[in-house]
Each structure stands twice: as C-alpha cells, then as structure tokens.
Amino acid sequence: MEIFLQLIYSGIALGMIYGVIAFGYQLTFATSGTLNFGQGESLMLGALVGLSLVGNIHGGPYLNYWLMIPLVIIFGAFQGAFVEWIGVRPAIKIKSEFGWIMSTIALAIIFKNVAENIWGKDDLKFPSPLPESPIKLFGANVLPMEIVVVVGALLMMAAVEVFNRKSIYGKAVVATSNDRDAASLMGINTSAVITFSYALSSVTAAVAGVLVAPLTLTGATMGAVLGLKAFAVAIIGGLNSGLGIIVGGLILGIAETTTGFYISTGYKDVPGLVLLLLVLAVKPAGLFGKMAIKKV
Amino acid sequence: MLNIENLKASYGKVEVLHGVSISVPKGKVVTLIGSNGAGKTTTMRAVSGMIKPVAGKITLGDRDITGLESHQIAKLGLAHSPEGRRVFPTLSVLDNIRLGAFVRYTNARPKGDVEADLQRALEMFPRLKERTTQLAGTLSGGEQQMLAMARAVMLNPEVVLLDEPSMGLAPILVEEVFNIIQRLKAQGVTMLLVEQFAAAALNVADYGYVLENGRIAVHGPAEKLKSDPAVKAAYLGGH
Numbered sequence: 001m002e003i004f005l006q007l008i009y010s011g012i013a014l015g016m017i018y019g020v021i022a023f024g025y026q027l028t029f030a031t032s033g034t035l036n037f038g039q040g041e042s043l044m045l046g047a048l049v050g051l052s053l054v055g056n057i058h059g060g061p062y063l064n065y066w067l068m069i070p071l072v073i074i075f076g077a078f079q080g081a082f083v084e085w086i087g088v089r090p091a092i093k094i095k096s097e098f099g100w101i102m103s104t105i106a107l108a109i110i111f112k113n114v115a116e117n118i119w120g121k122d123d124l125k126f127p128s129p130l131p132e133s134p135i136k137l138f139g140a141n142v143l144p145m146e147i148v149v150v151v152g153a154l155l156m157m158a159a160v161e162v163f164n165r166k167s168i169y170g171k172a173v174v175a176t177s178n179d180r181d182a183a184s185l186m187g188i189n190t191s192a193v194i195t196f197s198y199a200l201s202s203v204t205a206a207v208a209g210v211l212v213a214p215l216t217l218t219g220a221t222m223g224a225v226l227g228l229k230a231f232a233v234a235i236i237g238g239l240n241s242g243l244g245i246i247v248g249g250l251i252l253g254i255a256e257t258t259t260g261f262y263i264s265t266g267y268k269d270v271p272g273l274v275l276l277l278l279v280l281a282v283k284p285a286g287l288f289g290k291m292a293i294k295k296v
Numbered sequence: 297m298l299n300i301e302n303l304k305a306s307y308g309k310v311e312v313l314h315g316v317s318i319s320v321p322k323g324k325v326v327t328l329i330g331s332n333g334a335g336k337t338t339t340m341r342a343v344s345g346m347i348k349p350v351a352g353k354i355t356l357g358d359r360d361i362t363g364l365e366s367h368q369i370a371k372l373g374l375a376h377s378p379e380g381r382r383v384f385p386t387l388s389v390l391d392n393i394r395l396g397a398f399v400r401y402t403n404a405r406p407k408g409d410v411e412a413d414l415q416r417a418l419e420m421f422p423r424l425k426e427r428t429t430q431l432a433g434t435l436s437g438g439e440q441q442m443l444a445m446a447r448a449v450m451l452n453p454e455v456v457l458l459d460e461p462s463m464g465l466a467p468i469l470v471e472e473v474f475n476i477i478q479r480l481k482a483q484g485v486t487m488l489l490v491e492q493f494a495a496a497a498l499n500v501a502d503y504g505y506v507l508e509n510g511r512i513a514v515h516g517p518a519e520k521l522k523s524d525p526a527v528k529a530a531y532l533g534g535h
Contacts (some may be wrong), residue, residue: 168401171391175384181346182382187370187399187451 005140007257013146013215015253016153021230022237022245029239030177031190031197034088034100037203038108040227042079043110044220046206047213048119049075051126057119065129065210072206079233080202083107084195092194108227115220123217126146130214149211156204157242172196195263229269232276238286248287251275297322297486298343298374298455303352305335311350314510320455320488327489327497327518329531330507335492339507340459343488344376345369347382356438357454371404373454377461379490381444385433389424392432392443393417396450408452417446420479424440436516438469445476455486462493474500494531498522506531 021043025035036042052058053068063071087107091099130148134141164170175183176193184190209223216222233252235245252272260268279287298320305313312335320326321366328336345366357388361369370376375396384392393414399405416453418425421442432443440459448456460475462470470493477500480487491497497520498504505515506527514527521527 023311168394168398171387171395172398174387174391175395178384178386179382181366182378182384183395184346184366185344185370185376185378185382186395187367187404188395189365189367 002140003261004258005138007194007261008254009137009140009142009146009155011254011257012115012250013149013212013253014256015233015249015251016150016235016246017208017212017226017249018230018252019245019249020153020156022202022225022249023160023233023242024204025231025234026239026242026245027197027201027204028084028088028194032088032092032194033178034092035103035104035231036080036083036088036201037104037228037231038083038111038223039201039230039256040223040225041108041111041115041169042076042202042205042223043209043212043226044115044223045189045209046072046076046078046202047126047209047218047222048115048220049206050210051119051124051213051218054129055124055127057124061127063128063211068205069210072210073203076203076206077199079206080199081195083202084198088194088198089191108224112220112223119220121220123219123222126210126213126216126218127212143215145214146212149215152211153208156207157246160204161242189245229272232272236272236276236279236287238289241286241288242286244286297357298488299353299355300339300343301353301355303339303342303354304350305338305347307338307347307348309405312510313342315352316507316510316512318488318505318512318515320486321503323484324455324502325477325489325500326503326505327491327494327501328507329491329494329497330513331531332492334507335510336507337459338510340376340378340457340488340490343369344374344378344457346376346378354511362376370451371399373405373451374457375448375451375453375455376457377444377459379463381437381440383432383440383443383447385431385434387432388429389432389435389443393424393446393450396447397452400450400452405452410450413450413452415534417450420448420449420476438465438472440468441465441473442476445473445480449480449485453485455488456480457488457490459490460492461480461489462496470496494527495522498532501512 021039024039027037052069053063054061054065088100128145130144132292134143164174172188173193174250176190180190233245233248237248255270255271258272300318303313303316316339316454330336341347345364348363356372356374359372384509397410400407400410423439423442461473474496489497498521501518504518506513
C-alpha cells in the first residue's frame with residue numbers, strides 16, 4: 001500500500017508536468033488554431049538554460065535556483081515568440097492549413113541539435129534546490145521537489161486563468177480565441193495576441209522544465225518524449241478544456257508509474273497510449289472537450 | 297466624416313465592388329440598401345479593414361484609412377457591428393461590452409469616463425442590463441444584436457457601421473432595433489447602415505445609396521429615394 005501511494009505521488013508529479021505542457025498546446029490552439037509541436041523542446045531549452053545558470057557546467061553556478069526562474073521565464077517568452085515569428089506567422093498569413101506543422105517540427109529538431117552542440121549529448125544532473133531525501137505524506141514517501149512541481153504547475157495555470165478573466169488584455173486573448181475578425185474590430189491586434197500566446201506557452205513549458213529537471217536527468221533529448229505524451233494528454237483531455245488536461249495528465253502519469261512498477265518499465269507507456277486510441281475512437285473531442293457554443 | 301471614393305474590392309479573382317463612392321457626413325445617418333449579393337457587406341468589410349480594397353480611397357475625418365488593419369482603424373474611431381453580430385460567445389455580456397471599449401481601456405483612444413459610458417450603454421439596452429453575467433453565446437438573436445450594438449457604441453466612435461442589424465429577428469425586435477438606431481441618431485452618432493428592410497432604413501436615414509451589382513445605382517436624400525418610382529418598385533414594393 002505504501003509503495004502504491006508512493007507511485008501515485010510520482011504519477012501525480014509526472015502528470016502535472018504533462019498537464020502544463022498540454023496547457024501550452026491549448027494556449028496557442030485557442031488563439032490561432034495552431035500548435036507548437038516543439039513544445040517539448042521549449043521545455044528542454046528552459047531546463048538547460050536554467051542548468052547553465054545554477055549548475056557548474058558553464059563556469060557557474062551564477063544564481064540560486066529561485067532567482068534563476070525569472071530569467072528562464074524571459075528566455076521562454078523570447079523562444080516562444082521566435083517560434084511564432086519564424087514558424088507560424090508565415091503559415092497563418094498565407095492561410096496554409098498544414099505549413100505550421102512542418103515548420104514547428106523543423107524548429108524543434110533544430111533546437112535539439114543546437115542543444116546537443118551547446119550542452120552535449122549526455123544527460124546531465126540538475127542540482128536540486130530542496131533536500132533530496134523524501135518526506136512522509138500520509139505514510140508514503142514523497143520528494144519535496146515533487147510537491148513543488150505540482151504546486152508550481154497549478155499556480156501557473158491558475159495565474160493564466162486569472163489573467164484571462166480579470167484583465168482587459170486577458171479578455172482580449174479570450175475574444176481572439178472566440179472570433180479573431182470580431183476581435184480585430186474591437187481594436188485588438190490579434191497577431192500580437194497570437195505571438196503573446198506562443199510566448200506564454202513557451203514560458204509555461206520552460207518553467208515546467210526547470211521544475212521537473214531536478215527529478216529527472218536533463219539533456220537535449222528530454223523534450224521529445226514529454227512533448228509527445230503531453231500532446232496525448234491534450235487529446236485525451238480535450239484541446240479546449242482546462243480541467244481535461246489536468247485529469248488527462250494525472251491519468252497518464254499515474255498509469256505510467258504504476259504500470260512501470262507492477263508490470264514492466266518496458267510497458268509503462270502502453271496504458272496511456274491505449275487510452276489515447278480509445279478516446280480518439282469513442283470521443284474525439286476529448287474526455288472533457290466541448291463543442292463551441294454557436295447560436296445565430 | 298467617412299468618405300469612400302471609387303472603392304473596388306474582390307474575393308479571390310472575382311471583383312465584387314466596381315467603384316463605389318459613399319459619403320457619410322458627421323452626425324448623419326446614411327443607409328446603403330440593395331438586394332442580396334449586391335456588395336453591401338463587402339463594402340462594410342472593406343471600410344473596416346476586414347478585407348483589403350483593390351483600389352479606391354477611404355478616409356475617416358482627415359485620415360486616410362485605406363488598407364489599414366482592422367485594429368488600427370478601430371483605434372481611429374470606426375466601430376463596425378458586423379453581419380451576424382459576432383459577439384464573443386464564451387465571454388459574459390458585460391465583458392463583451394467592455395471589449396467594445398478595449399482601445400479606451402488601453403488608452404489607444406482617449407479613455408474618457410468609460411465606466412459612466414458602460415452604465416449609459418446598459419440603460420440604453422435594458423435587455424442586456426438584466427443579463428450582464430450571462431455568457432453571450434447563450435443570448436437570443438435579438439439580445440445578441442443589442443449586444444453587438446452596445447459593443448460598437450462603447451468605442452466612443454466617430455462613425456458606426458451597422459451591418460444588417462435586423463437580420464433574422466422577429467418583427468417586434470426589428471422595431472426595437474430601429475428605435476435604438478433612432479435614439480443613437482438623436483444623440484448625434486454618425487452611422488452607415490446596411491439594411492434589407494429598405495423602407496425602415498430610409499425612414500431613419502438622412503441620405504441613402506442603392507447598390508446594384510457592385511455599383512451605386514441611385515443616391516439621394518432618404519425622403520427623395522422613398523418616392524423614387526424605380527426604388528419603390530425594386531426595394532419598397534408591397535410594403
């Protein structure tokens with residue numbers, strides 16, 4: 001029982017990371033109908049940039065972990081805006097339906113190659129800002145950093161939600177998601193909103209990267225698998241449901257840790273992906289996905 | 297206030313407007329009538345930057361707005377209540393109205409007393425006042441039309457474009473919409489009104505243009521158009 005609970009804890013932490021990345025997919029999909037298929041690479045770059053600041057690999061450490069996070073946020077914002085500007089905007093401009101898919105994948109591969117050249121091909125250890133000995137929670141072990149991951153992920157999503165609901169700029173983002181042409185008529189610069197949503201999406205991924213890095217190994221290849229699984233989470237939960245990605249993330253994360261322990265680590269990805277196939281067959285809009293309200 | 301000179305616009309390779317000229321003087325209501333497919337909505341869309349004109353010149357006050365982006369044109373004071381209302385379905389009624397004043401909240405246009413204007417808009421549209429927290433997507437067609445108009449006036453605009461405000465509404469609501477247009481006119485709001493209900497539009501307007509196949513066929517003071525035999529036969533027949 002204790003082990004089971006422990007697996008649930010790790011599954012929740014992992015699931016929240018998937019959830020945050022999936023949240024990033026939702027942000028850009030809402031405003032532009034496009035996604036950054038290099039979202040996993042945004043996470044990877046955030047983690048490695050963070051590592052360069054707090055680790056001893058590039059002559060550091062230069063900063064303490066918590067002070068590094070604002071810099072990673074700035075980096076993530078520029079990285080996301082860059083992806084939008086180079087990869088997505090040209091496709092939107094010519095109304096290409098699929099151009100952005102290839103260009104964001106191409107950028108993802110380029111980012112991975114660049115990372116391999118700067119940080120090497122081997123996985124690196126990310127120093128943990130908190131004690132690495134587990135603490136007891138309801139009788140089972142949990143790592144302090146796992147709690148930070150869960151709290152951090154929820155805080156990020158809540159912050160975006162509050163921004164969207166309370167500020168006029170956030171409402172402009174929602175308006176752009178509802179109806180881009182009508183939003184323009186209100187004087188909202190919708191291209192700027194789309195750039196912003198890409199920046200924000202990469203910020204959440206980059207922060208997720210430095211949150212998860214102390215729990216895993218950090219390296220150029222860490223992003224691809226996370227990005228793909230988070231995409232599965234976005235599909236399972238629904239591309240327009242905030243609750244869906246949290247639930248979807250938790251299902252996938254817990255399925256993975258429990259299968260890995262009780263069956264075989266070789267099969268740990270199977271249950272989640274089987275669920276993905278089931279959802280696509282039975283409820284293609286996702287478990288919590290809803291059809292847009294349309295009334296004439 | 298708003299001047300459209302020799303406007304040409306096309307969808308793809310098909311030219312829809314072949315040189316349309318319309319003048320909307322300050323404080324006046326001008327209506328653009330014509331049958332389906334004549335190019336009324338295209339004219340509106342070209343003015344507010346939703347499509348790029350192929351040729352011609354559009355000026356707002358003394359600013360040339362030809363070819364500008366919609367959001368830039370809105371900042372210069374042109375409000376467009378588009379065909380089909382296009383309210384933001386997942387936002388509340390109040391948030392929709394606030395977004396009408398987006399350029400004022402963000403100081404891209406003089407802010408003025410935006411909160412007082414918000415209250416005034418709610419007084420003017422009592423149906424909306426009862427539903428401020430309701431999601432706009434759950435409103436009836438008539439309520440959505442009121443919302444689209446409230447949103448437009450919140451810009452504190454120099455000119456309002458109203459595209460088919462009566463479309464798909466029950467007769468009693470059509471009457472309500474025209475009453476509101478009348479009240480806006482009394483407040484001195486400059487409007488360009490596109491309507492299929494030509495008779496009602498000519499009743500509220502000072503001046504009218506008749507669009508046929510992408511060209512202005514006739515134009516003149518609304519009173520005069522109402523008694524023009526050709527206009528009567530084609531657009532006012534039976535009413």
